Amino acid sequence: MKALVTGAAGRVGRRLTTRLRDAGVDVEALVLPDDTAGQEWLTAQGVRCYVGTLGERQLLREACAGASYVVHLAAVMDWSSEADHTVFEQNVRGTLNLVEAAAGSTELRRFFLASSDEVYPSLGAAYVPIDEAHPQRPYSAYGLSKQLAESIVDYFGRARRVPVTTARFALVTEAREVLSPDGWLGRFLFARPFLGMLRATGREAAAAVLEAAGGYDPDVLVDAMDDAGQPYTFHVVDVRDLVEGIWLQLTEEAAVGETFNLSGPAPFTYSEAADLLAEATGRRVVRVRLPGVRIDVSHDITKAQRMLGYAPEIDIGRLIGTATRAGAAKE
Ligand SMILES: NC(=O)c1ccc[n+]([C@@H]2O[C@H](COP(=O)([O-])OP(=O)(O)OC[C@H]3O[C@@H](n4cnc5c(N)ncnc54)[C@H](O)[C@@H]3O)[C@@H](O)[C@H]2O)c1
Numbered sequence: 001m002k003a004l005v006t007g008a009a010g011r012v013g014r015r016l017t018t019r020l021r022d023a024g025v026d027v028e029a030l031v032l033p034d035d036t037a038g039q040e041w042l043t044a045q046g047v048r049c050y051v052g053t054l055g056e057r058q059l060l061r062e063a064c065a066g067a068s069y070v071v072h073l074a075a076v077m078d079w080s081s082e083a084d085h086t087v088f089e090q091n092v093r094g095t096l097n098l099v100e101a102a103a104g105s106t107e108l109r110r111f112f113l114a115s116s117d118e119v120y121p122s123l124g125a126a127y128v129p130i131d132e133a134h135p136q137r138p139y140s141a142y143g144l145s146k147q148l149a150e151s152i153v154d155y156f157g158r159a160r161r162v163p164v165t166t167a168r169f170a171l172v173t174e175a176r177e178v179l180s181p182d183g184w185l186g187r188f189l190f191a192r193p194f195l196g197m198l199r200a201t202g203r204e205a206a207a208a209v210l211e212a213a214g215g216y217d218p219d220v221l222v223d224a225m226d227d228a229g230q231p232y233t234f235h236v237v238d239v240r241d242l243v244e245g246i247w248l249q250l251t252e253e254a255a256v257g258e259t260f261n262l263s264g265p266a267p268f269t270y271s272e273a274a275d276l277l278a279e280a281t282g283r284r285v286v287r288v289r290l291p292g293v294r295i296d297v298s299h300d301i302t303k304a305q306r307m308l309g310y311a312p313e314i315d316i317g318r319l320i321g322t323a324t325r326a327g328a329a330k331e
Contacts (some may be wrong), residue, residue: 002066003067054095069250076090112250117130121139175319190222191220213287241265260307263299264315276317
């Protein structure tokens with residue numbers, strides 16, 4: 001059985017490639033021409049690479065021919081306004097090109113789309129926990145591109161009877177990234193990148209409070225609360241749990257035509273995360289009450305639990321535990 005995976009050389013793609021191959025699935029991949037490191041890694045795994053972009057319709061038709069699973073992970077993840085047209089071209093038109101090509105495979109069992117919680121968006125939810133029925137009001141071209149990609153895929157499911165399924169990923173973490181201020185999660189938990197994020201989103205008053213409390217120190221962690229002392233909360237998914245969720249969407253019949261939140265077992269507070277990280281790394285925590293809207297990210301994953309048997313296990317304690325154990329980079 002063959003799977004065509006786009007974005008197979010990325011963070012999620014590498015993990016998924018390994019998971020699929022362990023399950024006996026023959027993986028083939030679409031890889032960008034300039035991603036030589038990705039091509040090398042995939043080739044070393046025995047994965048056939050189709051080198052090109054989501055704009056090459058003939059290449060996509062060849063790549064999808066005979067595929068039982070088409071897993072669409074590739075996306076331009078760029079939030080700068082200069083990238084808007086590239087984001088739409090690759091994420092929206094690219095998805096149309098790919099699902100159309102996948103529809104031509106006589107073997108197709110599932111077309112999987114990787115969407116994002118930025119379609120809601122989670123940072124600015126109307127209510128929590130966010131379920132799949134939450135209104136969609138994306139605030140970035142990237143989020144909008146995912147919303148449009150979802151609509152295209154839905155259409156192919158409805159009108160062309162393609163067995164589609166979509167997942168809205170929470171922020172995806174690799175254990176080793178938690179310890180770094182440059183990692184996806186580290187950017188939220190270390191004071192300095194968090195300060196930059198507050199500034200970038202126009203929260204100057206909150207940034208000033210954090211800065212006055214020592215938020216410029218590169219080694220300091222942040223425990224943020226709102227003015228009333230309510231803790232900031234966050235919800236992420238470890239890539240290992242995520243890959244199991246994708247596998248279930250590929251193999252469970254109940255996934256067809258459905259969209260699922262794929263997030264971790266539970267949200268966590270900043271104080272919980274900061275204390276665990278401080279204990280594990282010896283870093284200092286700065287505790288601040290910030291003016292303005294509290295970050296309160298929490299996803300409802302009961303639909304995936306109920307319909308697919310999704311059972312994520314890696315909470316913030318285990319994530320940090322894995323990261324600090326020797327050899328975490330190899331996990
Ligand atoms: N990382 C997160 O926190 C997160 C959160 C929500 C959703 N997602 C979604 O999950 C998917 C995978 O994310 P990731 O973290 O593995 O990203 P990644 O950047 O590590 O991997 C994406 C891969 O897609 C490839 N790619 C990009 N544009 C392409 C194109 N036009 N044609 C072919 N290949 C292309 C890149 O070379 C890269 O290998 C993406 O669709 C992303 O939008 C990620």
